[in-house]
Amino acid sequence: MDFLQFLSALFGWVYTICWSLSFYPQAILNFRKKSTAGTTVDFPFVNVLGFVAYLVYTSAFYWSPVIRHQYALRNDNHTPTVAFNDIAFAAHAVVLTAILNTQYFIPSLWGVDRATGRKPSRLMTGVASGCMLGVAIIVFIVASVPADADPKTAWAWLDVVYAISFVKLVVTVVKYAPQLLFNIRNRSTKGWSISQILLDFTGGVLSIAQLGIDSYLQGGGWSGVMGNPVKFVLGNVSMIYDLIFMTQHYILYRDNGSAKSGEREALLERGEDDRRLD
Template sequence: MGFLEFLSALFGWVYTLSWSLSFYPQPILNFRRKSTSGTTVDFPFINTLGFLAYLIYNVIFYSSQSIRDQYALRNHGHTPSVAINDVVFAAHAMVVCAVLTTQYFFPSIWGFERAPGTRPSRLMLGVASGSLIGVAIIIFVVLSAPPDADPRTSWAWLDVIYTVSYIKLLITVVKYVPQLVYNFRNHSTKGWSIWQILLDVLGGLLSIAQLVLDSWLQGDWSGVTGNPAKFALGNVSMLYDVVFMTQHYVLYRDDGTAKDGERDSLLESGEDRRRLD
Protein backbone atom coordinates (compact mmCIF):
# COMPACT_ATOMS: atom_id res chain seq x y z
CA MET A 1 0.00 0.00 0.00
CA GLY A 2 1.42 3.38 -1.04
CA PHE A 3 1.37 6.51 1.09
CA LEU A 4 -1.65 8.04 -0.69
CA GLU A 5 -3.62 4.79 -0.37
CA PHE A 6 -2.78 4.70 3.35
CA LEU A 7 -3.78 8.36 3.71
CA SER A 8 -7.11 7.68 2.00
CA ALA A 9 -7.84 4.78 4.33
CA LEU A 10 -6.83 6.87 7.35
CA PHE A 11 -9.09 9.73 6.28
CA GLY A 12 -11.92 7.26 5.79
CA TRP A 13 -11.76 5.73 9.23
CA VAL A 14 -11.13 9.04 11.04
CA TYR A 15 -14.11 10.69 9.35
CA THR A 16 -16.17 7.61 10.16
CA LEU A 17 -15.16 7.87 13.81
CA SER A 18 -15.75 11.63 13.91
CA TRP A 19 -19.17 11.49 12.27
CA SER A 20 -20.14 8.46 14.35
CA LEU A 21 -19.21 10.22 17.58
CA SER A 22 -21.19 13.28 16.50
CA PHE A 23 -24.43 11.38 17.06
CA TYR A 24 -23.85 10.90 20.79
CA PRO A 25 -23.61 14.40 22.33
CA GLN A 26 -27.31 15.21 21.77
CA PRO A 27 -28.85 12.06 23.32
CA ILE A 28 -26.34 12.28 26.18
CA LEU A 29 -27.19 15.94 26.77
CA ASN A 30 -30.92 15.13 26.71
CA PHE A 31 -30.37 12.31 29.19
CA ARG A 32 -28.36 14.52 31.55
CA ARG A 33 -30.98 17.25 31.40
CA LYS A 34 -33.82 14.71 31.58
CA SER A 35 -35.48 16.71 28.83
CA THR A 36 -35.54 17.32 25.09
CA SER A 37 -36.48 20.98 25.55
CA GLY A 38 -34.64 23.37 23.29
CA THR A 39 -34.71 20.90 20.39
CA THR A 40 -37.29 19.42 18.05
CA VAL A 41 -37.99 15.85 16.94
CA ASP A 42 -37.75 16.87 13.28
CA PHE A 43 -33.98 16.47 13.19
CA PRO A 44 -33.65 12.90 14.56
CA PHE A 45 -36.89 11.76 12.90
CA ILE A 46 -35.93 12.73 9.36
CA ASN A 47 -32.28 11.82 10.01
CA THR A 48 -33.32 8.22 10.69
CA LEU A 49 -35.00 7.98 7.29
CA GLY A 50 -32.04 9.72 5.66
CA PHE A 51 -29.49 7.29 7.04
CA LEU A 52 -31.69 4.33 6.19
CA ALA A 53 -31.56 5.54 2.58
CA TYR A 54 -27.81 6.14 2.83
CA LEU A 55 -27.30 2.63 4.25
CA ILE A 56 -29.24 1.04 1.40
CA TYR A 57 -27.25 3.08 -1.13
CA ASN A 58 -23.88 2.16 0.35
CA VAL A 59 -24.63 -1.53 0.93
CA ILE A 60 -25.84 -2.05 -2.64
CA PHE A 61 -23.03 -0.02 -4.22
CA TYR A 62 -20.51 -1.94 -2.16
CA SER A 63 -21.87 -5.48 -2.52
CA SER A 64 -24.10 -5.76 -5.61
CA GLN A 65 -22.09 -6.87 -8.64
CA SER A 66 -24.89 -6.04 -11.08
CA ILE A 67 -25.14 -2.45 -9.81
CA ARG A 68 -21.36 -2.09 -9.87
CA ASP A 69 -21.35 -3.36 -13.46
CA GLN A 70 -24.00 -0.83 -14.48
CA TYR A 71 -22.00 1.90 -12.76
CA ALA A 72 -18.87 0.84 -14.66
CA LEU A 73 -20.72 1.01 -17.97
CA ARG A 74 -21.61 4.64 -17.32
CA ASN A 75 -18.25 5.67 -15.81
CA HIS A 76 -15.52 4.43 -18.15
CA GLY A 77 -15.11 1.08 -16.42
CA HIS A 78 -14.37 2.51 -12.98
CA THR A 79 -15.89 1.04 -9.83
CA PRO A 80 -17.92 3.05 -7.28
CA SER A 81 -15.85 4.88 -4.66
CA VAL A 82 -17.82 3.41 -1.76
CA ALA A 83 -15.71 1.85 0.99
CA ILE A 84 -16.60 -0.45 3.88
CA ASN A 85 -16.30 2.46 6.32
CA ASP A 86 -19.20 4.14 4.47
CA VAL A 87 -21.37 1.09 5.17
CA VAL A 88 -20.33 0.94 8.83
CA PHE A 89 -20.98 4.63 9.31
CA ALA A 90 -24.44 4.58 7.74
CA ALA A 91 -25.59 1.56 9.77
CA HIS A 92 -24.36 3.02 13.04
CA ALA A 93 -25.85 6.46 12.31
CA MET A 94 -29.27 5.01 11.52
CA VAL A 95 -29.39 3.06 14.80
CA VAL A 96 -28.29 5.99 16.98
CA CYS A 97 -30.72 8.39 15.27
CA ALA A 98 -33.54 5.91 15.83
CA VAL A 99 -32.66 5.69 19.53
CA LEU A 100 -32.53 9.49 19.79
CA THR A 101 -35.96 9.71 18.17
CA THR A 102 -37.43 7.56 20.95
CA GLN A 103 -36.44 10.25 23.47
CA TYR A 104 -39.01 12.50 21.76
CA PHE A 105 -41.72 10.00 20.84
CA PHE A 106 -41.55 8.01 24.09
CA PRO A 107 -40.12 10.37 26.74
CA SER A 108 -41.65 8.40 29.62
CA ILE A 109 -39.41 5.37 29.03
CA TRP A 110 -36.40 7.68 29.46
CA GLY A 111 -37.81 9.36 32.54
CA PHE A 112 -38.38 12.63 30.67
CA GLU A 113 -41.34 14.95 30.90
CA ARG A 114 -42.93 15.60 27.54
CA ALA A 115 -41.51 18.83 26.10
CA PRO A 116 -42.55 21.01 23.14
CA GLY A 117 -41.39 19.88 19.71
CA THR A 118 -42.07 16.15 20.05
CA ARG A 119 -44.29 15.92 16.98
CA PRO A 120 -42.84 15.99 13.45
CA SER A 121 -43.70 19.09 11.47
CA ARG A 122 -45.71 18.98 8.27
CA LEU A 123 -42.55 19.83 6.36
CA MET A 124 -40.73 16.71 7.58
CA LEU A 125 -43.75 14.47 7.17
CA GLY A 126 -44.08 15.78 3.62
CA VAL A 127 -40.40 15.15 2.89
CA ALA A 128 -40.65 11.60 4.24
CA SER A 129 -43.78 10.67 2.31
CA GLY A 130 -42.59 12.41 -0.87
CA SER A 131 -39.29 10.53 -0.75
CA LEU A 132 -41.01 7.17 -0.54
CA ILE A 133 -43.35 8.07 -3.40
CA GLY A 134 -40.41 9.20 -5.53
CA VAL A 135 -38.59 5.88 -5.11
CA ALA A 136 -41.77 3.98 -5.92
CA ILE A 137 -42.19 5.96 -9.16
CA ILE A 138 -38.62 5.24 -10.32
CA ILE A 139 -39.01 1.53 -9.53
CA PHE A 140 -42.16 1.48 -11.66
CA VAL A 141 -40.30 3.21 -14.53
CA VAL A 142 -37.45 0.68 -14.35
CA LEU A 143 -39.84 -2.26 -14.29
CA SER A 144 -41.58 -0.80 -17.35
CA ALA A 145 -38.33 -0.67 -19.36
CA PRO A 146 -37.60 -3.44 -21.91
CA PRO A 147 -35.69 -6.39 -20.37
CA ASP A 148 -32.87 -6.05 -22.91
CA ALA A 149 -32.49 -2.27 -22.52
CA ASP A 150 -28.92 -0.97 -22.41
CA PRO A 151 -28.26 0.35 -18.85
CA ARG A 152 -25.92 2.97 -20.30
CA THR A 153 -28.75 4.77 -22.06
CA SER A 154 -31.94 3.42 -20.50
CA TRP A 155 -33.48 3.35 -17.07
CA ALA A 156 -31.85 0.70 -14.88
CA TRP A 157 -31.73 -0.39 -11.25
CA LEU A 158 -28.72 1.88 -10.85
CA ASP A 159 -31.13 4.79 -11.23
CA VAL A 160 -33.22 3.46 -8.37
CA ILE A 161 -30.14 3.42 -6.15
CA TYR A 162 -29.26 6.94 -7.25
CA THR A 163 -32.80 8.01 -6.33
CA VAL A 164 -32.36 6.49 -2.88
CA SER A 165 -29.14 8.47 -2.49
CA TYR A 166 -30.95 11.66 -3.52
CA ILE A 167 -33.32 11.09 -0.61
CA LYS A 168 -30.35 11.40 1.70
CA LEU A 169 -29.27 14.57 -0.11
CA LEU A 170 -32.74 16.09 0.14
CA ILE A 171 -32.96 15.26 3.83
CA THR A 172 -29.50 16.72 4.45
CA VAL A 173 -30.63 19.97 2.81
CA VAL A 174 -33.77 20.36 4.96
CA LYS A 175 -33.14 18.46 8.20
CA TYR A 176 -31.42 21.32 10.04
CA VAL A 177 -33.94 24.00 9.08
CA PRO A 178 -36.47 23.42 11.90
CA GLN A 179 -33.75 23.55 14.57
CA LEU A 180 -32.19 26.66 13.07
CA VAL A 181 -35.58 28.35 13.10
CA TYR A 182 -36.24 27.12 16.64
CA ASN A 183 -32.94 28.60 17.85
CA PHE A 184 -33.72 31.86 16.04
CA ARG A 185 -37.15 32.19 17.62
CA ASN A 186 -35.80 31.45 21.10
CA HIS A 187 -32.64 33.52 20.58
CA SER A 188 -30.81 30.65 22.25
CA THR A 189 -29.04 27.38 21.53
CA LYS A 190 -29.74 25.96 24.99
CA GLY A 191 -30.44 22.23 24.74
CA TRP A 192 -28.76 21.90 21.34
CA SER A 193 -25.33 20.29 21.69
CA ILE A 194 -22.56 22.12 19.86
CA TRP A 195 -20.25 19.10 20.07
CA GLN A 196 -22.26 17.27 17.42
CA ILE A 197 -21.65 20.22 15.10
CA LEU A 198 -17.91 20.42 15.75
CA LEU A 199 -17.46 16.69 15.13
CA ASP A 200 -19.62 16.94 12.01
CA VAL A 201 -17.35 19.65 10.56
CA LEU A 202 -14.28 17.46 11.04
CA GLY A 203 -16.03 14.47 9.49
CA GLY A 204 -17.23 16.48 6.50
CA LEU A 205 -13.76 17.79 5.71
CA LEU A 206 -12.17 14.35 5.86
CA SER A 207 -15.00 12.70 3.90
CA ILE A 208 -14.51 15.08 0.98
CA ALA A 209 -10.72 14.76 1.25
CA GLN A 210 -10.98 10.97 0.98
CA LEU A 211 -13.32 11.16 -2.01
CA VAL A 212 -11.07 13.60 -3.88
CA LEU A 213 -7.97 11.56 -3.02
CA ASP A 214 -9.57 8.33 -4.25
CA SER A 215 -10.53 10.02 -7.52
CA TRP A 216 -6.99 11.31 -7.92
CA LEU A 217 -5.60 7.80 -7.40
CA GLN A 218 -7.99 6.40 -10.01
CA GLY A 219 -7.02 9.12 -12.44
CA ASP A 220 -10.65 9.87 -13.16
CA TRP A 221 -12.95 12.41 -11.48
CA SER A 222 -16.01 10.24 -12.05
CA GLY A 223 -15.27 9.12 -8.51
CA VAL A 224 -16.68 12.50 -7.51
CA THR A 225 -19.30 13.05 -10.21
CA GLY A 226 -20.44 9.41 -9.99
CA ASN A 227 -20.86 9.56 -6.22
CA PRO A 228 -22.87 12.76 -5.70
CA ALA A 229 -24.32 11.65 -2.37
CA LYS A 230 -21.00 11.47 -0.57
CA PHE A 231 -19.60 14.66 -2.13
CA ALA A 232 -22.66 16.84 -1.58
CA LEU A 233 -23.32 15.36 1.85
CA GLY A 234 -20.09 16.74 3.26
CA ASN A 235 -20.47 20.19 1.65
CA VAL A 236 -24.10 20.83 2.60
CA SER A 237 -23.61 19.61 6.16
CA MET A 238 -20.64 21.90 6.70
CA LEU A 239 -22.56 24.94 5.47
CA TYR A 240 -25.22 24.30 8.10
CA ASP A 241 -22.52 23.63 10.70
CA VAL A 242 -21.09 27.10 10.10
CA VAL A 243 -24.53 28.65 10.68
CA PHE A 244 -25.02 26.69 13.90
CA MET A 245 -21.58 27.70 15.18
CA THR A 246 -22.41 31.32 14.36
CA GLN A 247 -25.63 31.04 16.37
CA HIS A 248 -23.89 29.34 19.27
CA TYR A 249 -20.70 31.37 19.56
CA VAL A 250 -21.70 34.73 18.09
CA LEU A 251 -25.41 35.55 17.86
CA TYR A 252 -26.61 33.89 21.06
CA ARG A 253 -23.40 33.58 23.03
CA ASP A 254 -24.92 35.62 25.89
CA ASP A 255 -28.05 33.50 26.24
CA GLY A 256 -26.93 32.26 29.65
CA THR A 257 -25.99 28.72 28.60
CA ALA A 258 -22.66 26.95 29.05
CA LYS A 259 -20.84 27.30 25.75
CA ASP A 260 -19.31 23.85 25.66
CA GLY A 261 -22.78 22.54 24.96
CA GLU A 262 -22.49 19.78 27.55
CA ARG A 263 -22.37 21.48 30.95
CA ASP A 264 -25.89 22.90 31.08
CA SER A 265 -27.32 20.03 33.02
CA LEU A 266 -24.44 19.97 35.50
CA LEU A 267 -24.69 23.69 36.18
CA GLU A 268 -28.47 23.54 36.49
CA SER A 269 -28.23 20.59 38.87
CA GLY A 270 -25.71 22.51 40.99
CA GLU A 271 -27.99 25.53 41.12
CA ASP A 272 -30.93 23.36 42.14
CA ARG A 273 -28.92 21.79 44.94
CA ARG A 274 -27.85 25.23 46.21
CA ARG A 275 -31.47 26.38 46.25
CA LEU A 276 -32.43 23.33 48.31
CA ASP A 277 -29.57 24.02 50.73
Protein backbone atom coordinates (compact mmCIF):
# COMPACT_ATOMS: atom_id res chain seq x y z
CA MET A 1 0.00 0.00 0.00
CA ASP A 2 1.51 3.35 -1.06
CA PHE A 3 1.08 6.62 0.81
CA LEU A 4 -1.99 7.85 -1.07
CA GLN A 5 -3.79 4.55 -0.57
CA PHE A 6 -2.98 4.70 3.13
CA LEU A 7 -4.15 8.32 3.29
CA SER A 8 -7.41 7.42 1.52
CA ALA A 9 -8.09 4.59 3.97
CA LEU A 10 -7.20 6.82 6.94
CA PHE A 11 -9.42 9.67 5.78
CA GLY A 12 -12.20 7.18 5.09
CA TRP A 13 -12.30 5.74 8.57
CA VAL A 14 -11.72 9.07 10.34
CA TYR A 15 -14.58 10.75 8.47
CA THR A 16 -16.74 7.70 9.16
CA ILE A 17 -16.01 8.05 12.88
CA CYS A 18 -16.67 11.81 12.84
CA TRP A 19 -19.94 11.51 10.95
CA SER A 20 -21.01 8.56 13.08
CA LEU A 21 -20.29 10.40 16.33
CA SER A 22 -22.25 13.41 15.04
CA PHE A 23 -25.51 11.51 15.56
CA TYR A 24 -25.06 11.28 19.33
CA PRO A 25 -24.84 14.87 20.66
CA GLN A 26 -28.40 15.92 19.77
CA ALA A 27 -29.95 12.74 21.15
CA ILE A 28 -27.92 13.08 24.35
CA LEU A 29 -28.81 16.77 24.70
CA ASN A 30 -32.52 16.02 24.25
CA PHE A 31 -32.32 13.27 26.84
CA ARG A 32 -30.51 15.43 29.38
CA LYS A 33 -33.00 18.29 28.97
CA LYS A 34 -35.95 15.88 28.86
CA SER A 35 -37.09 18.03 25.98
CA THR A 36 -36.70 18.47 22.22
CA ALA A 37 -37.36 22.21 22.48
CA GLY A 38 -35.12 24.33 20.29
CA THR A 39 -35.15 21.82 17.44
CA THR A 40 -37.55 20.91 14.65
CA VAL A 41 -38.91 17.44 14.01
CA ASP A 42 -38.35 17.91 10.26
CA PHE A 43 -34.63 17.22 10.55
CA PRO A 44 -34.77 13.71 12.08
CA PHE A 45 -37.91 12.87 10.08
CA VAL A 46 -36.34 13.26 6.63
CA ASN A 47 -32.85 12.34 7.80
CA VAL A 48 -33.77 8.71 8.43
CA LEU A 49 -35.23 8.43 4.91
CA GLY A 50 -32.04 9.88 3.45
CA PHE A 51 -29.79 7.42 5.23
CA VAL A 52 -31.93 4.43 4.33
CA ALA A 53 -31.50 5.51 0.71
CA TYR A 54 -27.76 6.00 1.22
CA LEU A 55 -27.42 2.53 2.74
CA VAL A 56 -29.17 0.92 -0.24
CA TYR A 57 -27.07 2.94 -2.67
CA THR A 58 -23.69 2.16 -1.12
CA SER A 59 -24.52 -1.51 -0.59
CA ALA A 60 -25.56 -1.94 -4.22
CA PHE A 61 -22.41 -0.26 -5.52
CA TYR A 62 -20.17 -2.28 -3.24
CA TRP A 63 -21.73 -5.75 -3.42
CA SER A 64 -23.95 -6.06 -6.50
CA PRO A 65 -22.13 -7.59 -9.53
CA VAL A 66 -24.89 -6.31 -11.82
CA ILE A 67 -24.63 -2.72 -10.63
CA ARG A 68 -20.82 -2.75 -10.67
CA HIS A 69 -20.82 -4.15 -14.21
CA GLN A 70 -23.27 -1.54 -15.48
CA TYR A 71 -21.28 1.19 -13.76
CA ALA A 72 -18.07 0.00 -15.48
CA LEU A 73 -19.80 0.05 -18.88
CA ARG A 74 -20.69 3.70 -18.43
CA ASN A 75 -17.44 4.84 -16.78
CA ASP A 76 -14.57 3.55 -18.91
CA ASN A 77 -14.31 0.26 -17.02
CA HIS A 78 -13.63 2.00 -13.71
CA THR A 79 -15.08 0.51 -10.54
CA PRO A 80 -17.27 2.54 -8.15
CA THR A 81 -15.38 4.59 -5.57
CA VAL A 82 -17.71 3.47 -2.78
CA ALA A 83 -15.72 2.01 0.12
CA PHE A 84 -16.77 -0.35 2.90
CA ASN A 85 -16.57 2.48 5.43
CA ASP A 86 -19.36 4.19 3.48
CA ILE A 87 -21.61 1.20 4.15
CA ALA A 88 -20.60 1.03 7.81
CA PHE A 89 -21.41 4.69 8.21
CA ALA A 90 -24.77 4.41 6.45
CA ALA A 91 -25.88 1.39 8.51
CA HIS A 92 -24.96 3.11 11.76
CA ALA A 93 -26.70 6.29 10.62
CA VAL A 94 -29.96 4.47 9.93
CA VAL A 95 -30.00 3.04 13.46
CA LEU A 96 -29.12 6.33 15.18
CA THR A 97 -31.52 8.49 13.18
CA ALA A 98 -34.29 5.99 13.89
CA ILE A 99 -33.53 6.24 17.61
CA LEU A 100 -33.53 10.07 17.44
CA ASN A 101 -36.96 9.97 15.79
CA THR A 102 -38.38 8.11 18.78
CA GLN A 103 -37.57 11.13 20.96
CA TYR A 104 -39.96 13.18 18.83
CA PHE A 105 -42.64 10.66 17.90
CA ILE A 106 -42.60 8.44 21.02
CA PRO A 107 -41.30 10.85 23.70
CA SER A 108 -42.64 8.70 26.54
CA LEU A 109 -39.84 6.19 25.86
CA TRP A 110 -37.33 8.81 26.97
CA GLY A 111 -39.34 10.62 29.60
CA VAL A 112 -39.57 13.63 27.31
CA ASP A 113 -42.53 15.95 27.71
CA ARG A 114 -45.16 14.82 25.20
CA ALA A 115 -45.93 18.44 24.40
CA THR A 116 -42.60 18.60 22.57
CA GLY A 117 -43.40 15.62 20.35
CA ARG A 118 -44.40 17.32 17.11
CA LYS A 119 -45.50 16.50 13.60
CA PRO A 120 -43.33 17.13 10.55
CA SER A 121 -44.29 20.06 8.33
CA ARG A 122 -46.28 19.57 5.16
CA LEU A 123 -43.21 20.54 3.16
CA MET A 124 -41.04 17.76 4.59
CA THR A 125 -43.86 15.24 4.31
CA GLY A 126 -44.23 16.23 0.68
CA VAL A 127 -40.49 15.90 0.04
CA ALA A 128 -40.46 12.38 1.53
CA SER A 129 -43.53 11.29 -0.45
CA GLY A 130 -42.19 12.79 -3.66
CA CYS A 131 -38.85 11.00 -3.28
CA MET A 132 -40.48 7.61 -2.81
CA LEU A 133 -42.83 8.20 -5.75
CA GLY A 134 -39.90 9.18 -7.96
CA VAL A 135 -38.00 5.98 -7.18
CA ALA A 136 -41.13 3.91 -7.84
CA ILE A 137 -41.51 5.51 -11.27
CA ILE A 138 -37.89 4.71 -12.20
CA VAL A 139 -38.33 1.11 -11.06
CA PHE A 140 -41.40 0.81 -13.28
CA ILE A 141 -39.51 2.24 -16.28
CA VAL A 142 -36.53 -0.08 -15.83
CA ALA A 143 -38.76 -3.11 -15.35
CA SER A 144 -40.44 -2.28 -18.69
CA VAL A 145 -37.14 -2.26 -20.64
CA PRO A 146 -36.48 -5.39 -22.80
CA ALA A 147 -34.09 -7.86 -21.20
CA ASP A 148 -31.65 -7.67 -24.14
CA ALA A 149 -31.31 -3.87 -24.01
CA ASP A 150 -27.79 -2.48 -23.70
CA PRO A 151 -27.39 -1.17 -20.12
CA LYS A 152 -24.79 1.30 -21.36
CA THR A 153 -27.36 3.30 -23.29
CA ALA A 154 -30.76 2.05 -22.12
CA TRP A 155 -32.49 2.32 -18.78
CA ALA A 156 -30.94 -0.18 -16.37
CA TRP A 157 -30.97 -1.12 -12.70
CA LEU A 158 -28.02 1.20 -12.23
CA ASP A 159 -30.46 4.04 -12.88
CA VAL A 160 -32.67 2.79 -10.06
CA VAL A 161 -29.67 2.91 -7.72
CA TYR A 162 -28.88 6.43 -8.94
CA ALA A 163 -32.52 7.42 -8.32
CA ILE A 164 -32.23 6.11 -4.77
CA SER A 165 -28.98 8.01 -4.35
CA PHE A 166 -30.68 11.23 -5.42
CA VAL A 167 -33.17 10.73 -2.61
CA LYS A 168 -30.21 11.18 -0.28
CA LEU A 169 -29.13 14.25 -2.21
CA VAL A 170 -32.57 15.84 -1.98
CA VAL A 171 -32.79 15.08 1.72
CA THR A 172 -29.33 16.55 2.34
CA VAL A 173 -30.25 19.74 0.50
CA VAL A 174 -33.49 20.33 2.43
CA LYS A 175 -33.09 18.67 5.83
CA TYR A 176 -31.21 21.50 7.56
CA ALA A 177 -33.32 24.33 6.14
CA PRO A 178 -36.19 24.19 8.69
CA GLN A 179 -33.74 24.23 11.61
CA LEU A 180 -31.77 27.04 10.02
CA LEU A 181 -34.91 29.17 9.66
CA PHE A 182 -36.04 28.15 13.14
CA ASN A 183 -32.79 29.51 14.60
CA ILE A 184 -33.19 32.74 12.64
CA ARG A 185 -36.76 33.27 13.84
CA ASN A 186 -35.78 32.67 17.45
CA ARG A 187 -32.39 34.38 17.14
CA SER A 188 -30.92 31.50 19.11
CA THR A 189 -29.30 28.10 18.67
CA LYS A 190 -30.29 26.99 22.16
CA GLY A 191 -31.34 23.34 22.11
CA TRP A 192 -29.53 22.66 18.82
CA SER A 193 -26.25 20.83 19.48
CA ILE A 194 -23.22 22.54 17.94
CA SER A 195 -21.09 19.45 18.61
CA GLN A 196 -22.92 17.52 15.90
CA ILE A 197 -22.20 20.35 13.46
CA LEU A 198 -18.48 20.43 14.22
CA LEU A 199 -18.20 16.66 13.77
CA ASP A 200 -20.25 16.80 10.58
CA PHE A 201 -18.03 19.51 9.12
CA THR A 202 -14.85 17.58 9.87
CA GLY A 203 -16.33 14.46 8.29
CA GLY A 204 -17.37 16.40 5.19
CA VAL A 205 -13.85 17.72 4.59
CA LEU A 206 -12.29 14.27 4.91
CA SER A 207 -15.00 12.63 2.80
CA ILE A 208 -14.32 14.94 -0.15
CA ALA A 209 -10.58 14.47 0.30
CA GLN A 210 -10.93 10.68 0.18
CA LEU A 211 -13.09 10.84 -2.93
CA GLY A 212 -10.54 13.02 -4.69
CA ILE A 213 -7.65 10.71 -3.76
CA ASP A 214 -9.53 7.60 -4.90
CA SER A 215 -10.40 9.21 -8.23
CA TYR A 216 -6.76 10.25 -8.75
CA LEU A 217 -5.52 6.74 -7.97
CA GLN A 218 -7.87 5.28 -10.59
CA GLY A 219 -6.49 7.67 -13.19
CA GLY A 220 -10.02 8.59 -14.14
CA GLY A 221 -9.84 12.28 -13.36
CA TRP A 222 -13.31 13.60 -12.60
CA SER A 223 -15.02 10.35 -13.64
CA GLY A 224 -14.50 8.85 -10.20
CA VAL A 225 -15.97 11.95 -8.58
CA MET A 226 -18.88 12.34 -10.95
CA GLY A 227 -19.51 8.60 -10.83
CA ASN A 228 -20.19 9.00 -7.12
CA PRO A 229 -22.23 12.23 -7.10
CA VAL A 230 -23.92 11.47 -3.78
CA LYS A 231 -20.69 11.43 -1.81
CA PHE A 232 -19.41 14.56 -3.58
CA VAL A 233 -22.56 16.65 -3.13
CA LEU A 234 -23.29 15.18 0.30
CA GLY A 235 -19.98 16.41 1.67
CA ASN A 236 -20.12 19.87 0.07
CA VAL A 237 -23.75 20.72 0.86
CA SER A 238 -23.38 19.55 4.45
CA MET A 239 -20.28 21.71 4.91
CA ILE A 240 -22.09 24.81 3.62
CA TYR A 241 -24.90 24.29 6.13
CA ASP A 242 -22.38 23.54 8.86
CA LEU A 243 -20.59 26.84 8.24
CA ILE A 244 -23.88 28.72 8.49
CA PHE A 245 -24.80 26.97 11.74
CA MET A 246 -21.36 27.72 13.18
CA THR A 247 -21.80 31.37 12.21
CA GLN A 248 -25.16 31.44 13.98
CA HIS A 249 -23.84 29.77 17.10
CA TYR A 250 -20.50 31.49 17.53
CA ILE A 251 -21.15 34.93 16.00
CA LEU A 252 -24.77 35.92 15.37
CA TYR A 253 -26.50 34.48 18.43
CA ARG A 254 -23.61 33.79 20.78
CA ASP A 255 -24.92 36.06 23.55
CA ASN A 256 -28.53 34.93 23.47
CA GLY A 257 -28.51 33.42 26.94
CA SER A 258 -30.54 36.28 28.36
CA ALA A 259 -33.96 36.36 29.95
CA LYS A 260 -35.42 36.90 26.49
CA SER A 261 -33.98 33.57 25.43
CA GLY A 262 -35.50 32.00 28.51
CA GLU A 263 -38.90 33.31 27.55
CA ARG A 264 -38.41 31.94 24.05
CA GLU A 265 -37.49 28.56 25.51
CA ALA A 266 -40.76 28.54 27.43
CA LEU A 267 -42.64 29.14 24.20
CA LEU A 268 -40.73 26.33 22.53
CA GLU A 269 -41.62 23.97 25.34
CA ARG A 270 -45.30 24.60 24.71
CA GLY A 271 -44.74 23.99 21.01
CA GLU A 272 -46.07 27.45 20.08
CA ASP A 273 -43.23 28.32 17.71
CA ASP A 274 -43.35 24.97 15.95
CA ARG A 275 -46.80 25.60 14.57
CA ARG A 276 -45.31 28.41 12.49
CA LEU A 277 -43.28 25.87 10.53
CA ASP A 278 -46.36 24.12 9.10
